[in-house]
Amino acid sequence: MAITAQDVKTLREMTGVGMMDCKKALAASDGDMDKAIEWLREKGLAASAKKAGRIAAEGMAYASVIDGVGVVVEVNAETDFVGKNEKFVDFVKGVAATVAACAPADLDALMECKYNGTDLTVTQQQQEMVLVIGENIKVRRFARFADGVSVPYIHAGGKIGVLVNLAVEGGIDVTEIGKDLAMQIAALNPRFLDKSQVTQEVLDEEKKILLAQMDNDPKMASKPAQVKEKIVTGKLNKFYAENCLLQQSFVKDGEVTVEQYVEAAAKKLGGAVTLKDAVRFEKGEGIEKKQENFAEEIAKLAK
Secondary structure: OOOOHHHHHHHHHHHOOOHHHHHHHHHHOOOOHHHHHHHHHHOOOOOOOOHHHOOOOEEEEEEEEEOOEEEEEEEEEOOHHHHOOHHHHHHHHHHHHHHHHHOOOOHHHHHHOEOOOOOOEHHHHHHHHHHHHOOOOEEEEEEEEOOOEEEEEEEOOOOEEEEEEEEEEOOOOOHHHHHHHHHHHHHHOOOEOOHHHOOHHHHHHHHHHHHHHHHOOOOOOOOOHHHHHHHHHHHHHHHHHHHEHHHOEEOOEEEEEHHHHHHHHHHHHOOEEEEEEEEEEEOOOOOOOOOOOHHHHHHHHHO
16 A cells, blocks of 8 residues: 555654654555554554643743854643753753754754754654653744854743844844844734835735724714825834834834844944844744643542
8 A cells, every 4th residue: 555645744643753653654554544553652652642642832932052053942841840840941952952953944854853962863852751751742843043143032931932143244242132132022022023024915904904994983084085095104104113123112222213223232333233034932822722621620530
């Protein structure tokens, strides 16, 4: 029976085992999914299969610069308690070091990389951590900047990890500038880095909403269309100031924008700085957490 890539992916999602081992299991089981799972369990590779289905929305976001490479990762666990566990934290740091050294193209490639300092893949090391800690653990995402100057920031012990990437002229130390930018990103979570990144589609949608609001306002509804357009243009500047990092008011000095702060701070140091990119990971972001019903749990235990 032909083994498809989708079969391998499905088995991996069911067991948490690496792609190559899943492919071997399916080949050894003639494509039978149940037999493949049994094969993996017999080999000791899927001992954590039952835990793999549990929701992991806690954990840690971590950012660092390792051998000149900027890295930010998110690794999830089931409980906040495990997110503070020393072994878990060390595992997260090891994942970041692996990203820096291996330069994986995507998450699948990362999971097949040799985990930093071991002969195990990241997938295998993740499975080891599940067995040691007793919770579902999952490497979720990463970003990597090999060029320029990267500055990391970790907020609230790993609730948020931010990595800022800068182009620097003049050989100046931009650590403080980078940290200020990262803290602003952590606090305000801007949708865009600069207004030039705002697409026409987003602008059109915003204009549509603003015009609809005026049409529904008795004081504004009767105004000429050209007047409404001017008002909308003015309001779009406010949209930029709220949603674009460089156009936002600088949190440490509301009298200037972030862009003005960066330019002035770099000039004072004798150089120039350009924000190239930035990534913000918040642990559990977008993951639907399981709502526990403790009354039901107690009832089940009492039976």
